[in-house]
Every structure is written in structure tokens, then in C-alpha cells.
Amino acid sequence: MIYRLPTLAYKYDALEPYIDAKTMELHHSRHHAGYIDNLNLLLKDLDRLAGKNLEEILADIAMLPEDIRQGVRNNAGGHLCHSLFWHILGPPRNTEPSEPFLAAIESAFGGFARFKEMFEDQATHRFGSGWAWLCLDSKGQLETLSTPNQDWPMMLGYRPVLGLDLWEHAYYLKYQDRRADYIAAWWNVVDWQSVSSLYTHLAEATVGAKHR
Ligand code: MN3
Numbered sequence: 001m002i003y004r005l006p007t008l009a010y011k012y013d014a015l016e017p018y019i020d021a022k023t024m025e026l027h028h029s030r031h032h033a034g035y036i037d038n039l040n041l042l043l044k045d046l047d048r049l050a051g052k053n054l055e056e057i058l059a060d061i062a063m064l065p066e067d068i069r070q071g072v073r074n075n076a077g078g079h080l081c082h083s084l085f086w087h088i089l090g091p092p093r094n095t096e097p098s099e100p101f102l103a104a105i106e107s108a109f110g111g112f113a114r115f116k117e118m119f120e121d122q123a124t125h126r127f128g129s130g131w132a133w134l135c136l137d138s139k140g141q142l143e144t145l146s147t148p149n150q151d152w153p154m155m156l157g158y159r160p161v162l163g164l165d166l167w168e169h170a171y172y173l174k175y176q177d178r179r180a181d182y183i184a185a186w187w188n189v190v191d192w193q194s195v196s197s198l199y200t201h202l203a204e205a206t207v208g209a210k211h212r
């Protein structure tokens with residue numbers, strides 16, 4: 001299987017002024033593309049992985065030859081994390097969370113504002129490079145968490161519905177050392193329709209798995 005860079009559903013300048021066009025271009029066409037090139041190189045001789053998806057490979061990383069394990073963890077993770085990141089972003093247009101998603105947020109966190117505080121808390125306290133996440137746990141409950149590097153939350157048993165890239169390459173051109181400003185600005189380009197749809201899809205899959 002050859003992995004390819006997903007096409008964005010919007011232009012590089014579509015997230016201005018919150019995320020600048022140059023950052024988007026470098027982030028997508030160089031950083032994300034780089035993870036995919038590395039991943040294809042790492043997996044090119046492993047025919048026995050045919051038919052397994054990346055999540056299955058990451059969930060059972062010990063089956064890989066030891067010398068490529070960390071590389072696959074970083075680059076497959078990088079590909080999955082960024083694919084989700086592009087998907088849940090969009091031009092600033094005040095989208096709203098769906099009713100079922102909002103109800104789940106309220107039940108898990110006691111309100112939307114409280115959820116945002118907890119998510120930002122995860123983001124602010126991530127030391128060095130990594131991600132902040134809103135995820136479903138194995139019981140279908142929403143939780144905020146953070147992972148280092150490019151670690152995909154499924155490696156810990158969580159299904160992400162929202163992710164924030166905290167690597168310096170995601171914000172440094174515009175925000176330099178003002179990571180908190182980037183985090184605050186980023187909410188303006190979250191597409192809550194995409195996040196809500198993903199939540200509904202994953203919540204149904206979780207419930208389905210429990211009844212199987
Ligand atoms: Mn990145």
C-alpha cells in the first residue's frame with residue numbers, strides 16, 4: 001500500500017488570519033508530505049502488512065521489525081494526526097456543534113466552556129512537541145488528553161474527534177513563542193460540523209462494538 005498526501009478541502013490561505021497561508025503550505029506540503037514519504041520507505045518491503053490499516057499496525061507495533069518500530073510510530077502517527085487535523089479545520093465561519101455532540105460534551109465536562117478550558121489546559125501543559133486531543137474512550141465517554149511527538153491516541157485506546165497540533169512548525173512563523181495565542185486563535189478555525197459528524201460516527205461505532 002502506498003500512502004498519499006490528502007488534498008485539503010480549502011486553500012492554504014483559507015484559515016487566515018488565525019493560521020497563515022505560509023504556515024499551512026509548509027505544514028501540509030512539506031511536513032505532512034515528509035511523514036508520508038518516510039512511511040512509504042519504511043514499509044516498502046513489508047508485504048505481510050498488506051490489508052492492514054495504519055491503525056491496526058500502530059495498535060500492534062511489536063509485530064514490526066524492531067529497527068523500524070519507532071520510525072513507523074512517528075511517521076504513521078504523523079500521517080494520521082495530520083489527516084485528522086486538516087479534516088476538522090475550515091475557514092472561520094462560526095459553525096456550531098450538533099445537538100448530540102453538545103449534549104455529550106455537557107455530560108462529560110459540565111458545559112462547553114469548561115470543555116474548552118480543559119482542552120486548553122492539556123494543550124498548555126504539553127511540554128515540547130505533541131498534540132492535545134478530545135477523544136472517545138472505549139466506553140464512548142469523551143475525554144481530553146495529550147500525547148507527545150506524533151503519537152496517535154488509538155495507541156492508548158482512544159478515538160480522537162478533535163486534535164490540536166502543538167509542534168512549533170504549526171505556529172512559529174506567525175506566533176513565535178506565543179503558543180497560548182495560537183491555541184486561543186485556533187478555536188476560530190475549528191469546523192464544528194466536521195467534528196460533530198466524526199463524533200456521531202465514532203460514537204455509533206463504539207456502541208455497535210459493545211453490542212456485538
Ligand atoms: Mn504538524
